[in-house]
Amino acid sequence: MSLGIEGHTAIVTGGARGIGLGIAQRLAKEGAQVILWDLDFAPFDPATAGFHPVRTDIVDVTDLGAIQTAVAAAMAQTGRIDILVNNAGINGPIHDVVDLPVDVWTRILTTDLTSVFLCCRTIVPHMVARGYGRIVNIASIAGKEGNARGAAYSAAKAGVIGFTKSLAKELVETGVLVNAVAPAIAETDLFAQMTPEHIATMKAKIPMNRFVRIPEIAATAVWAASPECSFTTGFTYDVTGGRATY
Ligand SMILES: NC(=O)c1ccc[n+]([C@@H]2O[C@H](COP(=O)([O-])OP(=O)(O)OC[C@H]3O[C@@H](n4cnc5c(N)ncnc54)[C@H](O)[C@@H]3O)[C@@H](O)[C@H]2O)c1
Structure with missing residues (x-):
């Protein structure tokens, strides 16, 4: 059954490799026009990936100015942004909290959490203006359970879950689901x-x-990015093989 995203414009952050690339591949397979944002496109090869993005932009998702420039380019080219997948992220080094350098904490929080705020802040007005949008934020089991020696990553991902709930409520009557x-x-x-x-x-x-x-993460993310997901917003879909049942 079609998910109904043929022709939708989808921005995937951190889409050059890994989970972001897997989500982008599935979006393309479902007929979306995919725009990839990343710091580094060296790992990305359209022939191996099996699809051609409509744009690939070097964007640091911690840089509001770079996001604004890339959104303007996406709008100029496609005239619409239906889907935003906030996937770019880093793990950062493993430290006990008492040994965690403050600049490392700040870098992880900025890359994994503030970036989600900056991308949403820039793209939401375009979605609200059209009365439609789907935002999917890639969090982690670490945000639900907390990983020992990974406090900054766990805090950032818990922050993504809280941000998702808050923005979803803010937009609940706009047609934009988060x-x-x-x-x-x-x-x-x-x-x-x-x-x-x-x-x-x-x-x-x-x-x-x-x-x-x-592909299992991509299946969940792409469903949540489609009109098939129509009466759920602010939720965190679990993809943990039964580890977290909440
Ligand atoms: N890999 C896992 O097991 C796992 C589990 C749970 C959640 N996640 C989350 O899934 C997401 C993707 O993880 P992955 O394993 O595919 O990682 P990855 O390192 O393979 O890919 C991440 C991509 O994000 C890009 N990126 C990093 N910082 C960026 C920035 N400031 N601006 C733009 N692009 C940036 C990188 O260049 C890279 O291409 C992350 O948010 C991660 O926290 C991963």
Whole structure:
């Protein structure tokens, strides 16, 4: 069944690789005009990705001026922004709170949380003017449960969940729906840097006894980005294989 996003313009932040790329691939497969924003497009190859974005813009999502310029370019080219997927993010280094450098805390909060505010602040007026929009914020199980030695990341992702609820209520009568997706850890290139013991410990926390696959995150995110999601706003969709049931 069609999700009804043919011809919709979708901006995916951090879309050059990883989960953002997986979401972009699914959006393109469903017929959306995909615009990718990222700091670095070296990992992105349209031939391997299997789709051609209508634009790729180098945008630092912590920079309001860069976001405003990219939104103006998107509007000039497509005349509409139906979908915003706030996916760009960093994990940051692992530290106990008492050892966490203040500048590292600030960098993680700015990249993972303030960026979501800045992108929404810029794009929401365009969506409200057309009476339609779907915003999907990529949070994390860390935002629900808190990861030891990952306080800044956990706080930022909890912030994304709270921001999603707040903005959703603010926009509840506008036709713009705002939801989040909270995945457990996916099997990505990061695994190459981890010990087998650490990977086994993480897997043991997931009742389905496997890691989430990027297309599974994309399926949830793209559904929430479509008109099929019509009576849910402010919610955080769980993609954790039964780890969090809330
Ligand atoms: N990988 C996981 O297991 C996992 C689990 C839960 C949530 N998440 C979240 O999913 C999102 C994507 O994660 P991923 O694993 O695909 O990461 P990734 O590192 O593979 O990709 C992130 C992309 O974001 C871009 N980016 C980073 N900072 C940016 C900035 N300031 N401006 C623009 N682009 C920027 C990077 O260049 C990169 O292309 C993140 O928000 C992450 O916190 C990931």
